[in-house]
Amino acid sequence: MPSTSIWTNWHETxxxxxxxxxxxxxxxxxxxxxxGYKVTNARIQRLIGEAAEKGVxxxxxxxxxxxxxxxxxxGIMLATERLxxxxxxxxxxxxxxxxxxxxxxxxxxxxxxxxxxxxLAKRNQAVPTSGASNGQTIAGALSTGTHGxxxxxxxxxxxxxxxxxxxxPDGRTVWLERxxxxxxxxxxxxxxxxxxxxxxxxxNAALVSFGCFGIILGVVIEPAGSYFLHGSxxxxxxxxxxxxxxxxxxxxxxxxPLAKGRTPYHLELLCNVLDNDRSLVTALYQExxxxxxxxxxxxxxxxxxxxxxxxxxxxxxxxxxxAAAFAKVLSRAYAPYxxxxxxxxxxxxxTSTRGRSAATAVGVxxxxxxxxxxxxxxxxxxxxAPALVxxxxxxxxxxxxxxxxxxPVTAITELDGAFSTSTRAAQQTLWKRxxxxxxxxxxxxxxxxxxxxxxxxxxxxxxxxxxxxxxxRRLIRPELRRVFSNPFAESLGVAD
Amino acid sequence: xxxxxxxxxxxxxxxGCMQYRQKALNVMPAPSSDAAVCPDMSHGCGKTVWALGxxxxxxxxxxxxxxxxxxxxxxxxxxxPLTFLVSALTVGLVSPRRIEWKxxxxxxxxxxxx
Numbered sequence: 292m293p294s295t296s297i298w299t300n301w302h303e304t305x306x307x308x309x310x311x312x313x314x315x316x317x318x319x320x321x322x323x324x325x326x327g328y329k330v331t332n333a334r335i336q337r338l339i340g341e342a343a344e345k346g347v348x349x350x351x352x353x354x355x356x357x358x359x360x361x362x363x364x365x366g367i368m369l370a371t372e373r374l375x376x377x378x379x380x381x382x383x384x385x386x387x388x389x390x391x392x393x394x395x396x397x398x399x400x401x402x403x404x405x406x407x408x409x410x411l412a413k414r415n416q417a418v419p420t421s422g423a424s425n426g427q428t429i430a431g432a433l434s435t436g437t438h439g440x441x442x443x444x445x446x447x448x449x450x451x452x453x454x455x456x457x458x459x460p461d462g463r464t465v466w467l468e469r470x471x472x473x474x475x476x477x478x479x480x481x482x483x484x485x486x487x488x489x490x491x492x493x494x495n496a497a498l499v500s501f502g503c504f505g506i507i508l509g510v511v512i513e514p515a516g517s518y519f520l521h522g523s524x525x526x527x528x529x530x531x532x533x534x535x536x537x538x539x540x541x542x543x544x545x546x547x548p549l550a551k552g553r554t555p556y557h558l559e560l561l562c563n564v565l566d567n568d569r570s571l572v573t574a575l576y577q578e579x580x581x582x583x584x585x586x587x588x589x590x591x592x593x594x595x596x597x598x599x600x601x602x603x604x605x606x607x608x609x610x611x612x613x614a615a616a617f618a619k620v621l622s623r624a625y626a627p628y629x630x631x632x633x634x635x636x637x638x639x640x641x642t643s644t645r646g647r648s649a650a651t652a653v654g655v656x657x658x659x660x661x662x663x664x665x666x667x668x669x670x671x672x673x674x675x676a677p678a679l680v681x682x683x684x685x686x687x688x689x690x691x692x693x694x695x696x697x698x699p700v701t702a703i704t705e706l707d708g709a710f711s712t713s714t715r716a717a718q719q720t721l722w723k724r725x726x727x728x729x730x731x732x733x734x735x736x737x738x739x740x741x742x743x744x745x746x747x748x749x750x751x752x753x754x755x756x757x758x759x760x761x762x763x764r765r766l767i768r769p770e771l772r773r774v775f776s777n778p779f780a781e782s783l784g785v786a787d
Numbered sequence: 788x789x790x791x792x793x794x795x796x797x798x799x800x801x802x803g804c805m806q807y808r809q810k811a812l813n814v815m816p817a818p819s820s821d822a823a824v825c826p827d828m829s830h831g832c833g834k835t836v837w838a839l840g841x842x843x844x845x846x847x848x849x850x851x852x853x854x855x856x857x858x859x860x861x862x863x864x865x866x867x868p869l870t871f872l873v874s875a876l877t878v879g880l881v882s883p884r885r886i887e888w889k890x891x892x893x894x895x896x897x898x899x900x901x
Contacts, residue, residue, distance in 0.1 A: 298826040312826040314818040316893075320855055323898030355828030370826070372817035373855075378898045397900070403815040403892065410897070426815065479900055646829075 298368055300355040301426065303647040304710065304739070307363040310347055313338060315401070316373040323376035328399065329484050331374060332457060332464055332508050339506065340460030342367050342774050350502045350777055353401055353428025357435055357737035358650055361501045364777040369506065371401030371428060377410050380511070386473040392416065392516050395452060395474065400430035400507045407512075408636040416514035419444045423639050430507040435737035436499040436694040438703065439639065440557040440683035448498040448690040450512050455485055456497070458505035458767055458775075462486075465505070465766065469494045474511055496762030498690035501736055503780050504766055520556060521582045521632040522575035523548035524625075529560065529570060534661040537684075540700060547574040549630070557638075560664065560682040561625060564671045565618035571625060575638065584632035587640075604647060604709035607677040614713065617677040625679075649678070650707040651718045652735035654694050657684060659730045660702035666728065667704045670720035678708020678717060691759045692751055694733045703735075715739075744784030760785055806865040816860040817892035820853045830863075831889035835870075838882040854890035863887040 294308030315334070317327045342349035347366030354372065355362070362368075376399040382388065389395065392415060398407060404418070405425035411417050420441035427437060429447075433454075438446035453474045454467045466485035468474050473489055480487045497504045525548045527533075536545035543552045556577040563569040606613040655663050660682060667680040683703045685695040695701040706721055708714045722741050725732050726749070733750050734740035748756050763785070767775055776786035816831065825832035834849040852859060865885040874882040 296826050299829055301828045303829050309826065314820055316820065316855065317895070319895070320857070320893035321895055323895045325898065325900060352828075368826070370818040372815070372892050375892055376895055376898060378900055381899060381901075384900050401817075401892075405815050406892065406894065409813065482900065 294365060298352070298355075298363065300357060300362075302356070302358050302650070304358045304649070305360050305363055307360070307368075308365055309368050310345075310365060311367045312370065313367060314370045314373065317376060317399075320373065323378055323399075325378075325483065328376055328378075328509070331399075332455075332484065335369065335457050335506050335508065336460050336464070338367060338369065339457060339771075339774065343460055343771060346773075348774055348777050349506070351400065351430065351506050353431035354403065354426045356427045356431060358739045359737060360777070360779045361435060361736055362431070362777075363779065366777075371430065372403065374399045374401035375403070375406055376509075377402060377407075379414075380475070384475055384479045386476055389513075393514070395511050395513045397453075397455075397509055397511050398429050399509045401428050403428055404432060405636070405640075411514050412517065412634070412636070414514070415517045417517050417635055418447075418512070419450050419515045420446065421635065421639055422447075425636065425640060429510055429512070431737075433510060434499060434501045434507065436688065436690060436692075436735070437737065438683070438685045438695050438701075438735075440559050440685065442558060442684045442700060443554060443556065443686060445686040446688050446690075446693065446695045448688050448693055449686070450514070451498060451510050452513050453511035454494070454497055454507060455483065455509040456505040456766075457508055459771060464508060467494050467497055492691075492758065493762045493765060495689050496691040496759045497766070499688075499693045499736065500759075500763070501780070502777065503775050503785065504763055505775055516579075517634070519578045519581045519632055520575040520635055520638055521549070521578050521584055521630075522555065522557075522573065523629045523631065524571055524573040524627050525629070526627055527570055527572040529572070538658050538660055540657065547572060549574060549576060558684050562664070562668055562680045563618050563622050563625070564668045564680060565615045565675065565677075566622045568668070569622055571627060578632070582632045584630045585628075587631055587633035587637040603677050604711035604714070607675075607709060607711040607713050614675045614677040617709070621679060647710040648707065649710040649714045649718065649739055650705065651721065651739045652694070652703050652705045653721065653725055654685075654697055654701045654703050654733040654735070655725070655730050656697040657700040657702045660684075660704075662728065663702065663704045663725060663730060663732075666724045667706050667721050670717045670724065671706060673720060674713045674717040676706075676708055676713040676717040677711055678706055678714045681705045681707070691755055691762070692736075694735045696733055696751070696755075697731065701733075705738075743782055747783045747785075756785065805867075805871065806863050808861055808863040810861040811859065811891060814857070814860045814891035814894070816889035819890040820855065830887045831861075833865075833885055833887040835883055835885050838884075839880070841879050842882075849886065849888075852888055852890060855893065857891045857893045860889045860891035 349367040351369045352362045378397040420439040463486040466480040470489040555574040557575040559573040837846040870883040
């Protein structure tokens with residue numbers, strides 16, 4: 292069937308001809324109402340029916356943040372960013388008591404992380420973690436296992452406790468929860484037009500399912516109470532002792548900035564390889580009250596232009612030496628700071644990255660962190676790529692195909708930069724060397740990777756992949772499995 | 788010189804260069820109801836407009852953005868090397884620019900399940 296438009300993702304790495312690009316909106320965009328929520332859900336079910344009739348697949352897309360084709364299809368794409376209802380849950384709705392100020396909320400699929408932050412702030416709550424920026428929708432960030440750097444908490448799937456899904460064009464929608472952690476009372480779920488299903492294995496598989504388990508209509512999250520982050524970023528030469536301490540999770544011994552014997556909430560290592568291996572350590576600590584410290588950042592008068600990454604990527608391809616010059620500029624952008632405090636949204640705020648960029652993230656057990664960090668730095672150095680290497684640490688996820696799955700903590704190595712042949716080559720070298728070294732690993736679903744059916748099973752293990760497929764088969768009727776698939780899922784051998 | 792040529796080539800080959808953006812505070816961009824013709828998550832909707840005779844006549848101005856009850860989240864004015872060249876050669880008599888815009892996502896009030 293002929294395509295009618297071309298969808299391009301945020302980072303301009305995917306350009307997808309689409310049969311139909313449907314912008315969804317709630318009938319009443321001023322007030323969150325259950326009646327409006329159900330009307331929108333019914334419309335989504337009709338669109339699923341249309342996809343099934345035409346024999347094409349259907350995918351929801353949020354912020355378009357993913358670098359990969361995970362959200363893309365040539366069938367019907369549903370833009371969800373206007374679907375941002377938010378509902379306060381009350382004790383009478385819930386199966387179990389919650390502490391005051393910790394009541395969960397129901398969020399419609401298209402609400403952005405930035406909007407969630409603002410909404411929760413009004414409730415004196417906060418998300419326990421988010422990615423480094425805030426343009427993703429809650430459903431998109433969940434479905435790709437987006438992570439921050441919360442060593443003691445985990446990634447976004449860890450605070451999602453219920454998922455409302457449209458899995459068929461007819462009948463009731465599906466309300467998924469863990470049997471071990473029921474959330475909403477059955478009569479409330481039924482009032483939403485949904486059928487409750489409580490199953491730990493099914494829920495854990497659906498958490499990170501990149502559209503293959505149906506269209507996510509909404510999710511219930513358990514927010515944290517409001518909190519502040521307090522810390523510093525320092526130029527830091529990581530010694531053997533530092534690495535040993537980090538890999539042993541002995542942060543007191545790592546002598547991190549402002550540590551005072553505490554484990555940081557967020558720890559990030561960054562190496563600008565082409566600027567003489569200039570390394571920085573960011574350590575942020577969780578505080579209940581705003582500490583006496585400076586603000587997160589001051590406005591600057593000189594900013595990176597939107598075309599910066601495009602121009603740098605092209606120059607790096609044309610001139611071998613230009614990447615080193617770019618590295619010097621990057622070092623200015625990543626300046627140290629000391630004794631800074633703010634809310635999480637103040638630290639992880641609106642992205643400044645525009646233009647064509649390339650990012651990859653490889654998760655490994657923390658015990659192999661140094662090895663992979665050095666492999667990444669070596670890959671970047673070998674290809675003289677206009678990019679940076681960084682590492683964050685995240686508590687393991689319960690999601691079956693969650694990228695942050697490694698025990699006891701997942702160390703995430705990122706190699707991000709301008710989209711150039713050298714950056715892409717450095718990323719491919721990183722993936723190859725990690726595999727050759729026999730290091731247990733996983734790939735971020737939303738960032739560039741070379742996953743295929745074989746590499747998926749090598750990374751996540753046959754058991755996890757089989758469990759995920761089995762869960763999907765229990766949820767999605769056989770004739771609809773292709774409707775909730777796309778070429779990305781087919782290339783992984785998980786579409787049927 | 789070679790670097791300048793490469794940079795110019797990069798601008799032409801990619802999304803363009805020399806762009807300026809004004810954003811609204813505390814809103815996030817979202818597709819508008821006419822996004823079927825501009826489903827570009829990075830640039831939003833866009834149109835090339837022409838100012839003729841130093842601004843006496845504007846040609847090709849886009850219709851009002853279909854943003855529902857909310858306004859625009861951001862507007863970008865983009866100059867590409869070719870449009871810059873046309874403006875320079877005609878001393879501003881013919882001055883094309885690319886305008887891009889994104890609607891703001893609505894911010895509904897909080898609801899309850901009852």
